[in-house]
Amino acid sequence: MKHHQRNPRARGGRKRQSARRDPLIGFEAPVTIEQVGARGDGIAHVSAPDGRSVLVYVDCVLPGDEVRVALRSKRGDGYGAEVVAEIARTALFNEPRCSHFKECGGCALQHMDDDQYRDWKRQKAKVAVQRAGLDADEAERLVAPVEVSPAQSRRRAGFSVHVGATGVHVGFHGRFSHTVLNVPDCAVLRPELMAFRAAFVTFLEACPPDHARDIKEVFVTLADNGLDVVIHAAKDPDLDMRQDLAEFADDNDLARLSWKTGDEPDEPVAARRIPVVRFQGVDVAVPPGGFLQATREGEHALVTAVTSALEKAQPRQVADLFCGIGSFTFALALAGKRRSTLAVESDPRAVELLQYAVGQSGSPIQVIKRDLFRQPLTGDELSNLDLVLFDPPRAGALSQAEQLAATGPEWVIAVSCNPATFTRDIRVLRNGGYELEQVVPIDQFLWSSHLEMFALLRRA
Numbered sequence: 001m002k003h004h005q006r007n008p009r010a011r012g013g014r015k016r017q018s019a020r021r022d023p024l025i026g027f028e029a030p031v032t033i034e035q036v037g038a039r040g041d042g043i044a045h046v047s048a049p050d051g052r053s054v055l056v057y058v059d060c061v062l063p064g065d066e067v068r069v070a071l072r073s074k075r076g077d078g079y080g081a082e083v084v085a086e087i088a089r090t091a092l093f094n095e096p097r098c099s100h101f102k103e104c105g106g107c108a109l110q111h112m113d114d115d116q117y118r119d120w121k122r123q124k125a126k127v128a129v130q131r132a133g134l135d136a137d138e139a140e141r142l143v144a145p146v147e148v149s150p151a152q153s154r155r156r157a158g159f160s161v162h163v164g165a166t167g168v169h170v171g172f173h174g175r176f177s178h179t180v181l182n183v184p185d186c187a188v189l190r191p192e193l194m195a196f197r198a199a200f201v202t203f204l205e206a207c208p209p210d211h212a213r214d215i216k217e218v219f220v221t222l223a224d225n226g227l228d229v230v231i232h233a234a235k236d237p238d239l240d241m242r243q244d245l246a247e248f249a250d251d252n253d254l255a256r257l258s259w260k261t262g263d264e265p266d267e268p269v270a271a272r273r274i275p276v277v278r279f280q281g282v283d284v285a286v287p288p289g290g291f292l293q294a295t296r297e298g299e300h301a302l303v304t305a306v307t308s309a310l311e312k313a314q315p316r317q318v319a320d321l322f323c324g325i326g327s328f329t330f331a332l333a334l335a336g337k338r339r340s341t342l343a344v345e346s347d348p349r350a351v352e353l354l355q356y357a358v359g360q361s362g363s364p365i366q367v368i369k370r371d372l373f374r375q376p377l378t379g380d381e382l383s384n385l386d387l388v389l390f391d392p393p394r395a396g397a398l399s400q401a402e403q404l405a406a407t408g409p410e411w412v413i414a415v416s417c418n419p420a421t422f423t424r425d426i427r428v429l430r431n432g433g434y435e436l437e438q439v440v441p442i443d444q445f446l447w448s449s450h451l452e453m454f455a456l457l458r459r460a
């Protein structure tokens with residue numbers, strides 16, 4: 001029998017007081033894991049001392065694992081529990097790929113073998129489709145295999161930073177705590193991001209602690225021509241810190257380094273070249289901390305799905321809603337033929353940069369700034385279109401889906417990073433007469449419980 005070291009931090013912090021009032025906190029029992037839930041944790045039931053069957057959520061386990069757990073916190077209709085001893089692991093248990101897996105809160109599913117992991121993610125997509133009203137057979141037929149981005153492919157990361165008596169920590173929060181863990185061998189991120197992390201630790205170690213302590217987070221995006229870095233801090237940097245940062249940017253060949261204090265706008269500290277990404281041969285500048293699909297491979301899989309939908313639908317007039325800086329805009333306008341394309345986005349910087357790139361490329365694209373939550377495209381505006389693509393933030397696109405359901409064009413493509421709002425929006429579209437033609441689950445968030453969805457719908 002293998003014993004885990006108990007995690008003292010799991011009991012610390014503010015939750016302690018309320019936790020003490022619940023007599024089940026700290027209760028230990030052996031369990032057999034029944035299934036892996038939607039958030040990637042194992043689900044099981046323990047018998048409480050009063051004979052009740054209590055639901056527990058357990059990290060880093062698989063169905064069939066026999067483990068001893070300790071209940072740590074109230075969670076929804078059950079308890080979050082920690083493995084305190086392994087009794088017998090299922091044969092499907094895979095040695096996690098990175099050494100921080102059990103303590104780091106970044107990944108949930110590194111211990112699954114690859115086939116089981118793909119099945120689990122596809123099952124998640126099928127559940128989302130079934131919740132939108134399709135039966136199990138239809139879901140099985142419509143949902144394609146998952147396109148999984150490989151290890152070390154994630155090109156965006158937000159590292160938490162803590163500088164204190166225990167030294168410099170640049171990484172992710174622990175699984176059971178708010179402590180920032182250093183993660184020198186993260187298996188998910190691109191090597192360029194990991195090299196930056198290591199260099200930034202060295203930089204902060206050499207900084208006067210008073211300056212370094214103000215830094216809370218650092219967001220890093222790998223553009224096609226280098227890294228775009230935004231430091232989030234409690235205070236503005238002084239002149240010395242600015243000079244040190246400019247040198248750091250030079251030494252590490254950063255494309256751009258910006259500083260952001262609280263809610264103030266970000267300010268470039270070193271702008272050595274404008275970070276750009278290339279879509280369909282067109283260079284588009286990336287705003288500091290701006291949105292990009294999380295992996296190149298995921299972006300490619302999404303664009304491939306969009307392009308094959310265009311071949312099927314043959315639209316002449318299209319709209320790209322929540323277009324960002326145009327991951328899909330140029331594919332919609334230029335793939336195969338030049339299509340008249342309306343691109344809509346609320347972030348003024350993304351709109352400005354996309355407008356500039358469109359102007360340089362001579363593409364038949366009109367870019368407008370508009371809040372699609374408050375002002376979705378209306379019936380009149382939709383009446384000119386043959387196909388609408390929407391790719392909203394996690395909140396989804398309810399008002400736009402309602403407008404589409406009422407008066408949308410023949411074809412709709414829904415892209416979503418949140419299966420729950422995806423389900424809701426698809427249900428609205430189906431109630432308005434659309435039918436699902438195809439669903440492609442795209443996994444840009446390796447070993448996490450997150451999933452991107454692509455769906456093609458057609459008005460029946």
Ligand SMILES: C[S@@+](CC[C@H](N)C(=O)[O-])C[C@H]1O[C@@H](n2cnc3c(N)ncnc32)[C@H](O)[C@@H]1O
Pocket residue numbers: 291292293321322323324325326327328344345346347350370371372373374391392393417
């Ligand atoms: C998931 S991103 C997709 C961006 C783009 N389609 C891409 O793939 O790069 C969602 C985009 O919606 C934009 N957005 C958020 N709220 C919005 C709103 N109310 N109206 C219009 N755009 C919004 C964000 O700024 C962001 O660019």
